[in-house]
Amino acid sequence: MAVKQWMVSVAAALLLTTAMTEPVSAAxxxxxxxxxxxxxxxxxxxxxxxxxxxxxxxxxxxxxxxxxxxxxxxxxxxxxxxxxxxxxxxxxxxxxxxxxxxxxxxxxxxxxxxxxxxxxxxxxxxxxxxxxxxxxxxxxxxxxxxxxxxxxxxxxxxxxxxxxxxxxxxxxxxxxxxxxxxxxxxxxxxxxxxxxxxxxxxxxxxxxxxxxxxxxxxxxxxxxxxxxxxxxxxxxxxxxxxxxxxxxxxxxxxxxxxxxxxxxxxxxxxxxxxxxxxxxxxxxxxxxxxxxxxxxxxxxxxxxxxxxxxxxxxxxxxxxxxxxxxxxxxxxxxxxxxxxxxxxxxxxxxxxxxxxxxxxxxxxxxTKFGSAVNAATALHYNGEDTKAVPLWEEVLRLNANYDIAYIGIGKSMLMEKRNKEAIEYFKLGMDRDHYSVACKRYRREVMKEHFGEFLSALLLLTAVWAVYWLARRRRTVAYGSAEQIAKEGKWR
Amino acid sequence: MKQDFFRFPLHVIVHPFDGFWDLKYDGKGKLRVALVILMLVVLSVIMQKQFSGFLVNFNDPRNLNSIMELITIVFPFFLWCVSNWAITTLMEGEGRFREIVMAAGYSLVPIVLMYVPMTIISRFMVQEETAFYYLLTSIAFVWFIGLLYVGTMTVHQYTAVKTVLTMVLTVIVMGIIVFLGALVFSMLQQIYEFVLNVYREIIFRT
The missing domain is CATH 2.120.10.30 (TolB, C-terminal domain)
Known part of the structure; x- marks a missing residue:
């Protein structure tokens, strides 16, 4: 019983202090x-x-x-x-x-x-x-x-x-x-x-x-x-x-x-x-x-x-x-x-x-929302985008429709070279200019990474085609393809 | 199959005078091919609106409606064919309705050929490259208009100037048909209202 009372009073005290320190939130x-x-x-x-x-x-x-x-x-x-x-x-x-x-x-x-x-x-x-x-x-x-x-x-x-x-x-x-x-x-x-x-x-x-x-x-x-x-x-x-x-x-x-x-x-x-x-x-x-x-x-x-x-x-x-x-x-x-x-x-x-x-x-x-927006905007204004990210995330928890927060997080990720994630955030924030920048960087990143594979595939394809072409040509020269003869016959 | 659905349409779009002649006089055009091309256009436009890259896609995804796309393409297509047929019958055109539909259908091939790859490529584009997207889609459209012009000219055996005149008149006739259609529709609605009111009056009187 005493324990319970004690817990209740602690909870009440906690409630009071949190209510005192936190800015007005849901009035x-x-x-x-x-x-x-x-x-x-x-x-x-x-x-x-x-x-x-x-x-x-x-x-x-x-x-x-x-x-x-x-x-x-x-x-x-x-x-x-x-x-x-x-x-x-x-x-x-x-x-x-x-x-x-x-x-x-x-x-x-x-x-x-x-x-x-x-x-x-x-x-x-x-x-x-x-x-x-x-x-x-x-x-x-x-x-x-x-x-x-x-x-x-x-x-x-x-x-x-x-x-x-x-x-x-x-x-x-x-x-x-x-x-x-x-x-x-x-x-x-x-x-x-x-x-x-x-x-x-x-x-x-x-x-x-x-x-x-x-x-x-x-x-x-x-x-x-x-x-x-x-x-x-x-x-x-x-x-x-x-x-x-x-x-x-x-x-x-x-x-x-x-x-x-x-x-x-x-x-x-x-x-x-x-x-x-x-x-x-x-x-x-x-x-x-x-x-x-x-x-x-x-x-x-x-x-x-x-x-x-x-x-x-x-x-x-x-x-x-x-x-x-x-x-x-x-x-x-x-x-x-x-x-x-x-x-x-x-x-x-x-x-x-x-x-x-x-x-x-x-x-x-x-409010909590207003202060977070103000603080994040101030950090962004001063170029401290990375520090603004947790605040923008807080803003998004309170209002998931807040486009500026998505763009803010996106900008920070762009600076940290997390281009793929930045693309997603800019898309959510409907920011086409920054999206383009992130997209360009990501594209280059992927191309660099896969350039070798791409080139080998291209080489292989060229080789296959060359072999096919050579084989076909030899046959045509030797016997003449039926298709070609038919075609030429028709047109002449 | 290969000849009808691939060779011939591709031949028509690059050799339009030759191709449309063959379409009319050699019986190489098939109505079902034209209709398939029309459906492909509908499909490629729907695809473009839904899947083209973020940088070139200004459509609100909540407002996309495939049925509406279908209507906004298929309805003007047949409206064009009907109007063109109506006007050329009066202007000594030699084309039959079938041939008009085919000519218009085969003219749409560049749109399918351009839109589908551009939709895919646009997903990898950045802002500076979107100019190419707009350029190529515009080329597709201009190409389509050019083919439609040559098609109309060949199918009806018109001179160049008369074709232009016919095409302009066709567009005007399209407007007239829509206007008359709306008129008839609203009148039918009013007649329906009138009959309904008479019925209600009788019900309440007795």
Missing amino acids: STPYESYNYNYWEEAVPGPAAYVPSRAINGSGLDIGDFQEPGDMAAAGDGRLYVADTGNNRIVHLDEKWRVKEVIDGFENGGKRDGFNRPTGLFVDDDGFLYIADTDNARIVVLASDGSLHMLIENPASDILPADFKFHPLKVTVDKAKRIYVVARGVYEGIMQFDGNGRFIGYVGTNKVQRDYVEMLWRNFSTEAQKAQMVLFIPTEFSNMDIDAKGFVYATNIDPGSKEPVKRLNPSGEDVLKRFGYFDVSGDIRYRIAEGPSTMIDVKVLGSGMYSVLDATQGRVFTYDDEGNLLYVFGGKGNQLGTFKAPAAIEQIGNDLAVLDRGKGDIVLFEP
């Missing part, structure tokens, strides 16, 4: 998790992230957030929220308690405030960049809350004289260059140097030709043309910057195949799109709902980045090669679903999504 989510397979089907899969908690203004005892527009996470877990409707910035510490509410700053001895701030960025030195939209300026505050710099009324030859500056989103690179998405600016992202001087534009969205529209225009009168839709490039919706100083930008052009761009310093799009599909969120959607509308992007490190879709309230995470890793989130009223998502941030391993409609922030924690 039910209010959204359906899926990924697209090679055949463009949305295949259900385990959730990569599950919502753990949500926090709103009243929960923080500072009054409800009013249409919060953006948030920014500092490296140490602190979080800044742009509470647009309340004209204030809320500063939360790493435990999500209010540290301070910034509603103004000292400007030349006078108290100055914000007017609908919609964009935020915090750099590594703790400087806080605020896109103070309706005050037409960018406010840069030092970490102690004092004013560091103001960017107002940018002047340049390429800007029109009556240019109205309404910054919406702001991002800063390592060299302190400031990138700004501004309202009504179609030329691209505005770039300022460290002193707040306007340098120029980067990364213009291209207008796509619509041939039907062009034809239609030819037959229209001037008055009709004036009434037509103006074709101007779309504005960017948001941006983020990676460790190498490349700007990731999203746009909301509904017809675009490239709603996510990675801009190099000269403004060219260098995002890798080697996955099965375009980096554009949902590839299958109802016509009534329309394609994904990318409104924010967050660089996660190791080449991964998450984009936030406002149409379906989903977060799509891609790896550096443009493979869709996982999808989570959705529209709704439960914890983990959104009304009008506005921004996404990374806090440690977790992802936070700011919901403008509900005025709250939801924290998502990676």
Whole structure:
């Protein structure tokens, strides 16, 4: 009896400890998790992230957030929220308690405030960049809350004289260059140097030709043309910057195949799109709902980045090669679903999504599946494919339909020269390019191995044929074959 | 047997003018050989879809259906023959229906000859070599069209230009037949519906 009790208590303790240490694994989510397979089907899969908690203004005892527009996470877990409707910035510490509410700053001895701030960025030195939209300026505050710099009324030859500056989103690179998405600016992202001087534009969205529209225009009168839709490039919706100083930008052009761009310093799009599909969120959607509308992007490190879709309230995470890793989130009223998502941030391993409609922030924690995928992708990104194999195997145990895992294992085997096994894995992952490489190597391997046998067989065959031919010829010369005579007789 | 099934078809594909002449006037063509070739084409296409190498096989294995392959080859084949017969009867063609079927059947030989080995070879191909796969399968198809052209020309004793015209018209007639067929089918369905509704009305009234 005592033994039994003891065993039960040990088991219970074990259960508790394992439950404590292991990341969340099989919690039910209010959204359906899926990924697209090679055949463009949305295949259900385990959730990569599950919502753990949500926090709103009243929960923080500072009054409800009013249409919060953006948030920014500092490296140490602190979080800044742009509470647009309340004209204030809320500063939360790493435990999500209010540290301070910034509603103004000292400007030349006078108290100055914000007017609908919609964009935020915090750099590594703790400087806080605020896109103070309706005050037409960018406010840069030092970490102690004092004013560091103001960017107002940018002047340049390429800007029109009556240019109205309404910054919406702001991002800063390592060299302190400031990138700004501004309202009504179609030329691209505005770039300022460290002193707040306007340098120029980067990364213009291209207008796509619509041939039907062009034809239609030819037959229209001037008055009709004036009434037509103006074709101007779309504005960017948001941006983020990676460790190498490349700007990731999203746009909301509904017809675009490239709603996510990675801009190099000269403004060219260098995002890798080697996955099965375009980096554009949902590839299958109802016509009534329309394609994904990318409104924010967050660089996660190791080449991964998450984009936030406002149409379906989903977060799509891609790896550096443009493979869709996982999808989570959705529209709704439960914890983990959104009304009008506005921004996404990374806090440690977790992802936070700011919901403008509900005025709250939801924290998502990676599941066992999600963490394994993240870790394996990071290892693959760093070239440590062999170390990634056990993780990919773990991923496959949880989701046998995960093509990227098959490809990952295949790549590792290719490096270890296990070509035959690699072939199988690439076939499972439907990766034709790598399959071809593995196939070529395996073929050469087999040919090398069996070259001797092949050559002997060939020699033998040639010898047999030669003997047969000689024998036949001798007979024909001596007696003439009946067949040949018949044939020749017939034709002559 | 050897003459009918191997020698003569292989002679036709390399010496089409000579071969199709013999087919028509020397009675060397056999209808059953043409039908066997047609079946072999069906078989080689099914084989190709199922067994060709991963690098050239873009078919979803879950959607492969041998019956569908059979229908999509056999039906257009006979549709071609019927349309060609219909159009050439009006255009003073000398060919009989039998001969049209034979000419079309013997023309299909290159497809069998190319598809089967290419299906096997494609399993050992790498990406750079797949160009040859596409090249050779395209050659097979062009060869088939060429043979069909010569076959039609010889069987009906047409001039070159008239053959082209006939072939184009045949394709149009194929479309018309399909259209009429669909029309008749949908009308029959509506008549059936009508009769069924009348029957139901009577049942409910009494």
